[in-house]
Amino acid sequence: MNAAFDAKLNADLDKLKAAGTYKQLRHITGPMAPEVHMEEAGDVIVLSSNNYLGLSDEPSVVAAGKAGLDKYGAGTASVRFICGTFDIHRILEDRIAAFLGTEAALTYVSCWSANTGLFPTICEEGSAIVSDELNHASIIDGCRLASKAKRERYKHGDMADLEAKLQSLRGCAPILIVTDGVFSMEGSLAKLPEIVALAEKYGAVTVVDDSHGTGVTGKTGRGTIEHFGLEGRVDIITGTLGKALGGAAGGFVAGSHALIDTLIQRSRPQLFSNALPATVACSSLQAIEYLDAHPELVEKLRANVAYFRDGLKRLGFKPLEGESAIVPIIVGDTAFAIAMSDALLKKGVFVTGFGFPVVPEGTARIRTQLSAALTRDEMDRALAAFETVGRDVGLLK
DSSP states (O other): OHHHHHHHHHHHHHHHHHOOOOOOOOOOOOOOEEEEETTTEEEEEEEOOSSSTTTTTTTHHHHHHHHHHHHHHHHOOOOOHHHOHHHHHHHHHHHHHHHHHHHHEEEESSHHHHHHHHHHHHTTOOOOEEETOOHHHHEEEEEOTTTTTTEHHHHHHTTHHHHHHHHHHTTTSSEEEEEEBBOOTTTBBBBBHHHHHHHHHHHEEEEEOOTTTTTTSSTSSSOOOHHOTTTTOOSSEEEESSSSSSSOOEEEEEEEEHHHHHHHHHHHHHHHHHOOHHHHHHHHHHHHHHHHHHTHHHHOOOHHHHHHHHHHHTTOOOOOOOOOSSEEEEEOOOOHHHHHHHHHHHHTEEEEEEEEEEETTTEEEEEEEEEEEEEOHHHHHHHHHHHHHHHHHHOOO
């Protein structure tokens, strides 16, 4: 062991601890659910999960994964073009495409892999990317990997700035406009109608990462594109199977046949990584089928979001407005946000405090995330904890 190197790492970690920004891992002893048992805190209500529809422990989703394990085994053993593609991958990809209304889709082991595999594959010399400044880190890293393209960021949600960037890139082809559908730290939706209109005006390609929108927004949970009635007008959709759709793992790119075939030929995470485990593909497929058969889950989620948001406001909190299942409360300082989340955990509510560098300095927040599986009793108990802690830390009078 290099003692000097290890000493530097420990010194850096000590600085995080001294600043109150050190992250503690919490250990859950059972399936993700509205209430879980945590080694460090006992039984707690979960308000920090992406399990928006409560499908992580849905019996039929779990059973589909078990059946997939029996049928296909534990792993894929190699990459798809070398040792073959399991039929479940094709079935799932066809189902994702049908669900989103695209010609085709391709799965990856995560949406991070999907985003980092997409942009460098389709953005060569002479191309350009214009990305919202608050896009997810996987989009940022994917754009960085597209090193041959011109890359610009536009101010968050600022359509005038986006248009100015598009005008400055005339002559580049293709030009990609990239945005999250739902911004995960804000809970807000992208201005997709305006973005699509600008893309059509300037001949640009629209790319939407709808990881926090799929299963959440839109009348039937098909995401932010359905929410705005823009079906067929967005060129590329990326997303995850690890949030509302069962919560296991996996990501995807959905778009035209030509796009998907290009990714199969040249996308490096696809070419050099094992495929999504078949058991995850099976459970994800069942999650989509379950959502289609139970559209009331989406309405239940929205009702829970409205109930909890109104409850926070009645207590005196000022959560950010939005139409997603993410309800953030800005508290200012990173150490304060982490300390508040620790205090809430002691009161039986598991929720995460986020600060710099995940969000800009001075905008640290407690990010609550609602699930369709939460009961009114669970939300009332969580609100009671928020009231007590809010008074203790001085946020409420």
